[in-house]
């Protein structure tokens with residue numbers, strides 16, 4: 422049996438959950454047009470839809486919230502947050518935003534012109550959506566191993582440096598406003614990026630004079646993978662490793678709903694003074710004054726504490742081990758997942774799990790619906806529904822290389838027995854995968870269709 426590291430906390434408050442009957446589950450998913458985003462959360466037993474904003478805050482965070490200073494400008498809570506963000510991330514400037522996509526919205530609104538390209542290892546869906554909304558083209562250049570789910574590589578989120586170099590040369594720097602890197606690589610299985618790779622990406626972007634922004638949502642988990650796996654970092658603290666990671670970048674977008682362990686919050690950071698002035702103006706129009714950015718003072722307090730808690734070794738050790746436990750147990754049962762397990766989620770390889778369902782018939786969507794019907798589990802399709810698109814040049818339907826179902830694990834929320842229950846439900850499905858059928862889309866919006874699309878079984 423894989424090792425389960427005991428939770429480094431005890432439970433002081435509980436929130437009841439319930440498993441409704443199979444008949445009620447069947448009716449509920451149908452009523453939601455077979456879109457798990459459209460369901461009532463109360464009808465879900467284990468909610469693995471996202472680790473974003475779903476974490477349990479600590480007693481320290483809740484007590485910090487009582488100290489929130491709700492002054493409009495220059496609140497004490499802003500200075501508390503600033504001290505922590507300056508220490509960990511070390512950029513010259515930052516503004517709070519209500520979540521990660523608000524930071525992406527402001528950055529892309531200011532820097533991306535129609536037809537321009539933004540390279541990254543892999544963009545997350547909101548980043549892609551924001552770039553496309555400005556007429557820009559997101560470009561994914563992750564190492565090729567990332568597309569082979571069963572291949573075990575320590576830093577499977579790394580950028581392919583050679584591909585990045587020829588991409589910049591062929592595209593022309595004048596068509597690239599800035600470069601990005603996502604740590605850990607959420608869209609590619611939550612896989613980490615090595616320090617060596619962050620440094621090499623930074624050097625290459627800078628050689629071409631391109632500003633380098635890190636999508637920093639899971640910086641603490643990435644730092645801990647570096648500590649565990651990269652030579653020379655075993656004796657460094659997650660804080661020191663984080664400081665080094667960000668020292669190579671010119672800015673960052675952050676969703677504190679991930680490694681800020683809060684229910685809402687984020688920021689946009691940068692070194693460039695002129696960009697900061699423009700960001701501030703943009704923030705004031707869209708989010709709020711630059712010392713609160715669309716958040717309450719108490720939210721800033723919770724973030725300030727959460728960023729530090731996310732870097733504690735006891736927490737990170739438990740966090741990575743819990744996810745690995747779920748992943749290794751599924752592998753034992755013969756269920757194909759992206760290997761090795763990342764930190765925040767387990768990604769089931771739906772293409773391998775359901776080879777009888779072609780990508781055009783949405784195998785990931787089919788599996789996520791089956792998981793709900795079988796055991797009240799909510800996971801999210803990250804495959805053809807989320808990442809398939811119509812090519813603006815050829816008008817052709819493009820399928821992503823991977824069709825996955827992501828089980829994202831909220832921080833400090835579920836226990837070992839919840840993990841075991843999920844393994845049991847998936848084992849039951851794996852006994853007769855042929856019973857699962859394909860789906861078709863009956864409604865879709867132009868961007869980020871997975872959130873609101875309607876489906877029908879074939």
Ligand SMILES: *Cc1c(COP(=O)(O)O)cnc(C)c1O
Nearest residue numbers: 520521522545547607638676678
């Ligand atoms: C969640 C996430 C975002 C967007 O953040 P929100 O707070 O959900 O707006 C961007 N990038 C990555 C890698 C993410 O995981």
